[in-house]
Amino acid sequence: MARFVHALALGLVGAGIVHLSILFLLPAHSVRDVWTRLSQVGEPYATLRLDAAGQDGLPAPADPFIQAAACRFDLAEGMLHLEAEGTVPFWSISIYDDNGLNVFSITDGAAADGRLDAVVLAPAQARRLHSRYAAQTDRSVLLQANVGRGIALVRVFVPDETWQGVATAFLESLRCAPLPLE
Known part of the structure; x- marks a missing residue:
């Protein structure tokens, strides 16, 4: 005993x-979560490259065939419009909340002509979008996410070295811009 x-x-x-x-x-x-690291490096709606070199302590994709960029957003300020120029073999968008939970994902297969043109919006903002921004977003993919603040992560597949320049140019042209609520 x-x-x-x-x-x-x-x-x-x-x-x-x-x-x-x-x-x-x-x-x-x-203090090492992704939201905090992104907020230390850039403002909301700033596109930040997540390079293999791991700039400024940002996380880098583990897969050598993937290049990525991210931007923080706040749907209280307006809807998020994601847009990039050019075409790549494959891209995907993942929407994460500010706690790092994945709330929405989409690939280039759902987009018109494989173009990256998407609007992230809260369910309450959908009505406003159709009445006010119809001309700006007529070709956009609408991503309804029940999230306030979040991170949009865009990944691009780079099958071989010949696609490096195309993928880099695609991510460099990525724009994360708010569509104001007004």
Whole structure:
């Protein structure tokens, strides 16, 4: 019985040490989330390249055949209009909330002619879009996401070295702009 009590006490002390360690490490990890890193490097609606070199401590794609760019947005300020020039073999858009949870994803297969032209909007903004911005967004893919603040991540597939310049130009032309609510 004494051994059991001793083992139980040792287990409780060990669990307490582990829990205290986690509590002390939590602040260091909470400032390293993607939202915080992107906000330290650029303003909302600024397109930030996520290069393999890992500029300014931003996360880089793990896959060497992928190039990526991201921008932060706030749907309280207006809808987000994503647009890029040119064509690439494959692109995808993922919308993440400010906690890093993926709330929407789409690929070039859903776009007209494979062009990247998309509008991210909250459900309440859909009515306003059709009445006010119909001419600007007539060819856009509408992405309804139930999110306030978020991150739009655009990934481009680069099958070989000959596509590097095309993919880079595509991401350099990426525009993340708000459509004001007015």
